[in-house]
Amino acid sequence: MKKIVTDFKLAASIAFVHMGAKLKQTIIATIGVALGITIFVFMVGFIQGSQNYMQAIMFEQSPHLRLFNEVKLSDKTIIDKIYPHQINTLGHEKPKDIFLNLKDGKQAVKDIRKNPLVKTVSGSVSTKVFYRLGAVSINGTILGINFEEANALFNLESKIVSGSFTELATMPNSIVVGTGLAKKLNVKTGDKMELTTEKGANFSISVIGIFKTGLVDIDNQQSYGSIKTVQRFLNVPSSYLTEIQVKLFDLELAPDQAKKLQKNYNYSGSDWKKDNVTLLESAALQNMITYNVAGVILLIAGFGIFNILTMMIYEKMKDIAILKAIGFSNGDVRRIFLTQAFVIGIIGAFSGLIFGYLISYAISKMPYHSDVMFSLDHLPVSFNPLYYIMGFSFGILTTAVAGYLPSRKAAKVDPITILRG
Amino acid sequence: MKVLEAKNLNKYFYNPKKFKVLENLDLAVEKGDFVSITGKSGSGKSTLLYLLSTMDTDFEGSININGSEMQGRSNSWLADFRNHHIGFVFQFHFLLPEFSVLKNVMLPGLKRAAFPPQELEQKAMDLLKLLDVQDQALKRATLLSGGQQQRVAIARALINDPLILMGDEPTGNLDSKNTGLVFDLFKKLSAEKHQTMLIVTHDEEFAKNTGKTIHISDGRID
Numbered sequence: 001m002k003k004i005v006t007d008f009k010l011a012a013s014i015a016f017v018h019m020g021a022k023l024k025q026t027i028i029a030t031i032g033v034a035l036g037i038t039i040f041v042f043m044v045g046f047i048q049g050s051q052n053y054m055q056a057i058m059f060e061q062s063p064h065l066r067l068f069n070e071v072k073l074s075d076k077t078i079i080d081k082i083y084p085h086q087i088n089t090l091g092h093e094k095p096k097d098i099f100l101n102l103k104d105g106k107q108a109v110k111d112i113r114k115n116p117l118v119k120t121v122s123g124s125v126s127t128k129v130f131y132r133l134g135a136v137s138i139n140g141t142i143l144g145i146n147f148e149e150a151n152a153l154f155n156l157e158s159k160i161v162s163g164s165f166t167e168l169a170t171m172p173n174s175i176v177v178g179t180g181l182a183k184k185l186n187v188k189t190g191d192k193m194e195l196t197t198e199k200g201a202n203f204s205i206s207v208i209g210i211f212k213t214g215l216v217d218i219d220n221q222q223s224y225g226s227i228k229t230v231q232r233f234l235n236v237p238s239s240y241l242t243e244i245q246v247k248l249f250d251l252e253l254a255p256d257q258a259k260k261l262q263k264n265y266n267y268s269g270s271d272w273k274k275d276n277v278t279l280l281e282s283a284a285l286q287n288m289i290t291y292n293v294a295g296v297i298l299l300i301a302g303f304g305i306f307n308i309l310t311m312m313i314y315e316k317m318k319d320i321a322i323l324k325a326i327g328f329s330n331g332d333v334r335r336i337f338l339t340q341a342f343v344i345g346i347i348g349a350f351s352g353l354i355f356g357y358l359i360s361y362a363i364s365k366m367p368y369h370s371d372v373m374f375s376l377d378h379l380p381v382s383f384n385p386l387y388y389i390m391g392f393s394f395g396i397l398t399t400a401v402a403g404y405l406p407s408r409k410a411a412k413v414d415p416i417t418i419l420r421g
Numbered sequence: 422m423k424v425l426e427a428k429n430l431n432k433y434f435y436n437p438k439k440f441k442v443l444e445n446l447d448l449a450v451e452k453g454d455f456v457s458i459t460g461k462s463g464s465g466k467s468t469l470l471y472l473l474s475t476m477d478t479d480f481e482g483s484i485n486i487n488g489s490e491m492q493g494r495s496n497s498w499l500a501d502f503r504n505h506h507i508g509f510v511f512q513f514h515f516l517l518p519e520f521s522v523l524k525n526v527m528l529p530g531l532k533r534a535a536f537p538p539q540e541l542e543q544k545a546m547d548l549l550k551l552l553d554v555q556d557q558a559l560k561r562a563t564l565l566s567g568g569q570q571q572r573v574a575i576a577r578a579l580i581n582d583p584l585i586l587m588g589d590e591p592t593g594n595l596d597s598k599n600t601g602l603v604f605d606l607f608k609k610l611s612a613e614k615h616q617t618m619l620i621v622t623h624d625e626e627f628a629k630n631t632g633k634t635i636h637i638s639d640g641r642i643d
Contacts, residue, residue, distance in 0.1 A: 006534040021519045322515045325476060326529040326577065327504020329497040416471050419511055419589075
């Protein structure tokens with residue numbers, strides 16, 4: 001045991017002398033590794049950071065699953081019912097005029113709430129409306145909600161910029177509007193404005209709050225009212241609900257549960273995976289590109305190590321032969337060169353992590369404004385330790401592979417052919 | 422007492438075609454012997470020495486050193502054995518250029534790890550003193566003259582008190598003055614320390630002055 005330790009120490013001391021003699025190349029190879037890890041840590045942190053940011057906003061605004069009704073053609077035409085045993089062709093069939101409400105929606109909400117897998121559930125009414133102030137008329141949607149339920153689902157309270165949701169249920173014709181919409185209409189909390197429904201009914205409403213979700217699409221055209229208010233706008237009974245939104249304890253079960261509930265209640269439905277398919281797909285693609293680019297960079301860094309060690313071994317052929325003649329085994333020689341590879345790899349990887357962190361930190365403090373799809377005021381960067389651990393292990397792995405081949409070559413050097421000249 | 426005994430040694434070269442270098446060679450070295458191996462170039466004398474030094478493992482027959490058979494041993498066993506029992510001096514000094522003279526001498530001892538480094542350093546200094554190069558101890562090996570370097574190489578070969586000191590034309594690359602110096606050194610080692618030595622040389626003058634001469638021609642002992 002003690003012998004092994006001294007063997008390692010001796011191999012390491014020889015390795016350090018070799019590296020000292022080739023200090024310039026050693027430093028360049030180390031910088032190669034450091035650069036690879038720096039870019040890896042920074043790229044992964046940045047891309048994951050922005051993905052996490054977008055997904056957090058998206059998912060907070062989207063329920064795990066939702067149930068609604070949609071206009072569709074009936075599966076069976078009336079002719080099919082009368083003449084079921086023949087092939088009927090019907091041209092230009094028109095969709096049935098249906099109410100977009102959910103049949104027995106209130107009861108369904110109560111039932112779903114009892115399901116042990118369900119965390120929260122909320123029934124809501126939504127409709128397209130025109131917001132009007134003076135001569136300006138902007139179309140958008142209004143969502144009638146039960147504030148307690150919807151808040152549990154979407155954490156609405158934290159999205160308030162001014163005013164509040166508290167009076168939504170008690171104050172008649174009160175709404176909370178998105179920041180973008182409020183800006184366009186130039187209304188503030190406490191202002192009054194007009195609202196026209198699809199059917200042409202006009203209402204005077206008061207703005208009691210302004211919210212900002214960070215999703216530009218929603219902030220620019222959506223407002224919240226109480227269920228009762230919106231039902232009155234539409235002139236429908238209090239059982240009228242257009243959408244049921246559900247959050248589960250385990251969001252992975254959403255697609256399954258959505259299917260089950262659709263079948264039970266004969267509603268249409270969707271889940272977060274379907275709703276955010278573009279976001280999830282682009283995230284997967286981004287990840288693929290990131291890891292590939294980082295992999296290529298590390299590969300190049302690996303070639304740097306491979307190169308310097310191979311060169312060193314060709315230069316040191318005679319020294320290797322002498323070491324073998326005075327009693328160093330193949331394993332000892334291999335250890336000398338592996339030690340060099342690992343010293344380069346470990347120093348390179350550590351400094352890469354430090355530089356990667358510093359660059360990520362600098363980027364995360366850089367002001368950056370965007371209102372295209374998500375509202376941003378700085379670039380989101382993830383500092384998840386996992387990426388640092390990954391970067392470090394990739395670095396060591398590359399080093400090990402790049403160091404193994406040359407050191408095996410060194411171990412195989414035949415001392416006789418070299419010493420005899 | 423026999424320190425080294427070789428029996429029925431056969432050795433082939435395969436490049437460019439199969440060629441028998443050594444043929445049924447038997448050889449024995451007694452403890453304290455000062456033996457020289459002579460022969461024309463190409464006779465196989467160096468090949469024989471590299472077999473006996475355990476560095477070349479591709480042979481038929483048996484080599485027994487200090488009661489241990491060399492045939493069929495693993496690389497690491499042989500490396501360890503070399504480290505403990507065999508000191509080797511080459512035609513060219515073959516010192517490691519990045520290390521100091523002292524570190525070069527100490528290296529086999531550090532590998533053996535039988536003594537603590539301080540004790541080893543003292544021992545290396547004593548050897549350098551014996552070989553009259555102690556004032557060069559802290560210089561880099563490349564800064565020494567050819568004769569000095571060869572003396573340092575001998576010191577390195579002796580650091581682990583080897584059973585046998587082997588030399589492959591140790592004076593082959595030296596001028597006559599240094600040749601005389603190195604030869605006197607070998608004689609001194611033989612006479613004072615009873616060091617067993619096995620030296621390959623083509624220098625007849627050198628061979629005449631050793632205790633025993635083995636002459637090889639065409640892979641056989643004459």
